[in-house]
């Protein structure tokens with residue numbers, strides 16, 4: 001090949017590679033992945049549950065099933081494939097941080113994802129296993145200030161009680177009075193709220209996905225009717241800007257702070273490229289609500305939100321793209337933040353979400369009422 005020929009050849013290759021890398025002319029800077037754990041055995045039961053004495057041996061209650069392990073592993077594979085070049089070949093604690101709630105099934109799911117994202121190569125291969133340890137961080141449950149926000153927040157409880165006693169919710173409760181009585185009779189549990197329905201729905205859903213035959217009293221109401229009311233419980237938990245700000249807003253604020261420090265070059269450690277967070281259905285619902293893209297539904301096992309923070313190579317502007325994978329059976333789907341472009345510029349994003357990002361959570365949660373009694377935390 002002549003010198004000119006090889007220059008042309010190299011140029012051709014370079015253009016080819018560049019155009020496939022930069023289809024949309026953006027440079028990817030930071031990725032946040034937030035997912036619910038994989039399929040699990042039931043967490044809860046009810047007094048008249050035919051499976052009340054089941055041990056779910058060898059998994060035990062509230063643990064990942066083998067299917068759930070696979071689902072989390074496959075999610076990790078999908079992330080490896082999508083970000084292969086961005087992450088590079090070698091696990092590096094500067095580049096990558098994974099964190100879970102302090103709940104077994106969520107920790108195990110992140111471990112499975114890590115196994116798929118960071119299969120050891122070359123110098124990181126240490127033995128026969130095609131696996132290497134990747135740390136999964138977590139906060140203790142009652143101090144959780146990121147993925148569940150279980151730390152006591154009086155104003156959240158006060159606002160939620162106000163919502164529950166509003167005419168709108170009281171009417172919805174009245175409309176379902178007969179159903180609640182029916183559920184009480186067959187379960188032996190007291191069912192007074194949509195959160196109670198959510199607990200029951202989660203138990204039946206887990207039993208069914210474990211291939212147990214559900215009792216005949218469930219036939220006309222499961223999944224459809226109970227699904228609808230469970231969706232409503234997620235919707236109510238993040239029904240207005242105050243509730244969102246004091247719950248899902250906390251995680252959103254952390255993500256926004258990460259973008260800001262990435263943009264300024266002050267992010268620690270320097271090389272950070274990805275955060276992977278493992279949580280629960282409420283983690284997903286509350287973050288979708290904070291992003292203003294929650295449509296009433298029940299976030300399924302391994303449902304996943306991905307936020308990509310990039311810089312436009314031509315304009316130099318920073319922006320965000322949001323994706324949601326509803327379940328293992330769904331593709332990752334691009335979501336449109338309301339009142340924002342598809343590449344949502346950081347400044348627009350901050351404007352759109354201003355009302356749901358806490359400034360000083362402790363202060364915003366505080367009440368001076370000496371008679372205030374905190375509610376029991378719901379969820380895991």
Ligand SMILES: *[C@@H]1O[C@H](CO)[C@@H](O)[C@H](O)[C@H]1NC(C)=O
Pocket residue numbers: 049050051052053
């Ligand atoms: C569960 O075990 C208890 C105690 O042995 C027994 O009384 C009850 O009938 C069992 N329930 C079911 C549904 O098997």
Ligand SMILES: *[C@@H]1O[C@H](CO)[C@@H](O)[C@H](O)[C@H]1NC(C)=O
Pocket residue numbers: 065067209210211
């Ligand atoms: C339930 O049955 C399906 C279909 O036979 C199977 O693929 C799945 O692994 C089973 N799940 C469990 C937890 O046994």
